Amino acid sequence: MGKKITKSVSVPQNWPSNITYLTSNEFFPPSIKPPNPFAFPLPKSKHPNNPFTSSHLLPLSTSPPMPNPNVRIKKLPDDHPVYPGYGLFANKDLKKFNLVVCYTGKVTKREIGGEEGSDYVLGFGDEFCIDGYRQGSEGRFINDYRGILQKPNCIFHEFIDIQTGEIKMGVWVCSGTEKIKKGQEIMLYDNHLVTLKNKFILLIRACLIKTFVKMEDGMLIDSTDPAQSTLTQNFQAIVSNTQVVLDWKYEMRRQMQEILPGLFLGPYSCSKDLELLQQNAITHIVSIRDSSEKKILRPRFPEHFQYFEIEVSDSPNERLIPHFPQAKAFIDNALYNGGRVFVHCNGGISRSPAFVVAYVMETVKMDYQQAYSYVQNRRFCMNPNEGFKVQLKEYEPIYSARDSINGHQYTPGEMERQAVRRPAPDDDDPNEFELARRAPAFHGETNVQSIMHMSTEL
Numbered sequence: 001m002g003k004k005i006t007k008s009v010s011v012p013q014n015w016p017s018n019i020t021y022l023t024s025n026e027f028f029p030p031s032i033k034p035p036n037p038f039a040f041p042l043p044k045s046k047h048p049n050n051p052f053t054s055s056h057l058l059p060l061s062t063s064p065p066m067p068n069p070n071v072r073i074k075k076l077p078d079d080h081p082v083y084p085g086y087g088l089f090a091n092k093d094l095k096k097f098n099l100v101v102c103y104t105g106k107v108t109k110r111e112i113g114g115e116e117g118s119d120y121v122l123g124f125g126d127e128f129c130i131d132g133y134r135q136g137s138e139g140r141f142i143n144d145y146r147g148i149l150q151k152p153n154c155i156f157h158e159f160i161d162i163q164t165g166e167i168k169m170g171v172w173v174c175s176g177t178e179k180i181k182k183g184q185e186i187m188l189y190d191n192h193l194v195t196l197k198n199k200f201i202l203l204i205r206a207c208l209i210k211t212f213v214k215m216e217d218g219m220l221i222d223s224t225d226p227a228q229s230t231l232t233q234n235f236q237a238i239v240s241n242t243q244v245v246l247d248w249k250y251e252m253r254r255q256m257q258e259i260l261p262g263l264f265l266g267p268y269s270c271s272k273d274l275e276l277l278q279q280n281a282i283t284h285i286v287s288i289r290d291s292s293e294k295k296i297l298r299p300r301f302p303e304h305f306q307y308f309e310i311e312v313s314d315s316p317n318e319r320l321i322p323h324f325p326q327a328k329a330f331i332d333n334a335l336y337n338g339g340r341v342f343v344h345c346n347g348g349i350s351r352s353p354a355f356v357v358a359y360v361m362e363t364v365k366m367d368y369q370q371a372y373s374y375v376q377n378r379r380f381c382m383n384p385n386e387g388f389k390v391q392l393k394e395y396e397p398i399y400s401a402r403d404s405i406n407g408h409q410y411t412p413g414e415m416e417r418q419a420v421r422r423p424a425p426d427d428d429d430p431n432e433f434e435l436a437r438r439a440p441a442f443h444g445e446t447n448v449q450s451i452m453h454m455s456t457e458l
Contacts, residue, residue: 004056012067012138014074016087020135022104023066025168030088032109032128034131036165050097052175053303059159061099064167066137067103070094071186081147088141089186094180096173100154103139105132123338124377146188151279151298152188152418153177155450158339165417175304180239246401248380253348257379262340262364265329265356267348268297274304283339288312288351297346306334314350316387321395324358331359353382357392362399368392 011021027033037058047060064070072091076083094100100296105120107128114121114131120140122130132140145152152174159170171188173180180186226302240334256266256276270276271285284306289297290313299307327343336340345351353375357379359370384392 012073022135022137025104025107027107037160050099051172060162061159063161064101068138071101071138073384082143085141087140089185090182092182096177098173100171101139102137103135105130105135122169130169133194140189142186149187153180154186154188157446166245252332252379256342259356259375259378262335264342265348265352268344268346271302271344274301281340282342284334284341286343288345316385320354320388320391327355328359328362348383350384354384354388358395369398
């Protein structure tokens, strides 16, 4: 049975009178509350003590006190983007990796979601969401950093309460932030929040509960149900409302761009910048390179991110279609679990854009030309070679046919239909490409394979 709403004897200073203060989550209905993951006393475990490790296990931590003396709720000045709302500020210096506050609220199944009009809904594990709209704790007053700070100083992440064994949602000081100074506003990138800015991510999660894509022996199994058509309609609505064209400058080719909420595209150089990746709350990286680039275009931070490596060359005759489903499964799984994905090749010009266009086509149900234009509007320098463009056009009827047949498994032969392709420019700038090819290599027929590189601390 779920616990009743627990109201503290006192509430934090400046707590609004129309919001119920909760020191623990309210599950609705109470019967959905999951059992604690641990029996007590706790067994010896290799769970980390913070979420900024390569471990896939939830961190163990002691819950902060409630009300929390380390933070303070304040009304915001009229020059603040969220005025006339509230913000959460540090009442003392908060060091990196530290658990700052808990985020409590009304917990429901994901398919039910939060109250209509709520901007306070978080994804909570695989099955649930938390709504802090009419009830919650100090965490509900944390604002999005964009337009205020250069980067977020904290993130949302679940943890296991070391005293009770309960899974809770916490707010953690980012690994890229040395400390949040006393008096500074606590701000995050709302990687869990359901708002207009990132509703796309939660739509993915809600759908994938029923239509999750999994891998067995390297093959893709895709089960369909009515939730998929609902998701597609929502994707189309979101995309159609965000058809922006960037004011493109040449130097932006060296930067990463957010193509869809939580999905970034750019060059390899961005994957070497740990601070940049953490600023954008990246959790997963798709790295696309050929065998000759393997030593140079390598995973730089396996202790921080999950990598999916795909070996393909920037040749018009290279076969991409067999890799599209695996790449989509990796990206879907990352977004489903609240992650953010960066896709790169060497220069972010040919190979990685081709994979992102394929993802947009299949996920948003756009045709090739629409998806290509959509991605190009966000990364204007992209230019997949002509062979890749032909394959993208070929891929549309393949995934459409697969989607129409429940549970159908496509064979490698079905996924590898090819056409005669014309030569095209290389993926990257000559100076960058030459750097990646310093070691001599034979570029004939290669054994193309996808490698899932996931570092764990077990």
